[in-house]
Amino acid sequence: MFNLAVLISGRGSNLQAIQKNIESGILQNMAQIAVVISSKADAAGLTFAREHGLTAVICPAEKDVLAELVKYNIDLICLAGYMRIISPEFVQKYAGKIINIHPTLLPKYPGLHVHEKVLAAGEKESGCTVHYVDTGVDTGKIIAQRKVPVLPGDTPDTLAARVLEQEHILYSEVILSLCQK
Numbered sequence: 285m286f287n288l289a290v291l292i293s294g295r296g297s298n299l300q301a302i303q304k305n306i307e308s309g310i311l312q313n314m315a316q317i318a319v320v321i322s323s324k325a326d327a328a329g330l331t332f333a334r335e336h337g338l339t340a341v342i343c344p345a346e347k348d349v350l351a352e353l354v355k356y357n358i359d360l361i362c363l364a365g366y367m368r369i370i371s372p373e374f375v376q377k378y379a380g381k382i383i384n385i386h387p388t389l390l391p392k393y394p395g396l397h398v399h400e401k402v403l404a405a406g407e408k409e410s411g412c413t414v415h416y417v418d419t420g421v422d423t424g425k426i427i428a429q430r431k432v433p434v435l436p437g438d439t440p441d442t443l444a445a446r447v448l449e450q451e452h453i454l455y456s457e458v459i460l461s462l463c464q465k
């Protein structure tokens with residue numbers, strides 16, 4: 285069984301999609317979430333985690349995250365809306381074992397407020413990317429992407445929702461492919 289740590293800071297819809305696939309989808313009997321780590325005490329994802337019997341902890345500082353991770357035999361660390369920059373020491377310690385999901389077609393539009401930027405640039409398509417985490421911001425090696433059209437009349441919210449649907453599919457697909465390696 286592949287042991288995941290899922291790191292969140294907020295809503296946790298990607299966490300939910302992963303857990304749903306573990307309970308009754310493509311990750312069944314393949315992976316399990318050993319621990320959910322939130323940088324914020326009020327993250328909605330924490331409530332979901334606890335309701336689903338997952339171990340869930342609040343770690344405001346990176347040293348707390350590292351102290352938590354060593355308690356489990358973690359195969360893969362999945363950043364899922366985790367709004368903290370990871371230090372080079374952390375990246376090095378878990379080299380090749382940290383992945384992130386980002387709501388654009390990287391290398392285009394790293395960082396924040398990305399849907400606004402996609403719309404302002406007049407892009408015809410957007411999407412999401414799962415990539416390995418390196419010491420840059422959204423710069424690590426790309427593993428997989430899914431695309432969506434940008435539609436006339438889109439707002440940042442409508443585009444974000446269309447991308448998020450694809451994130452929920454993509455993240456579990458990538459986790460499965462890494463489990464099978």
Ligand code: GAR
Nearest residue numbers: 294295296297298364365385386387
């Ligand atoms: C997702 O759209 C994710 O791609 C994005 O935050 C959202 C978290 O939603 N992550 C980033 O922008 C990281 N650069 P969730 O908490 O519902 O999974």
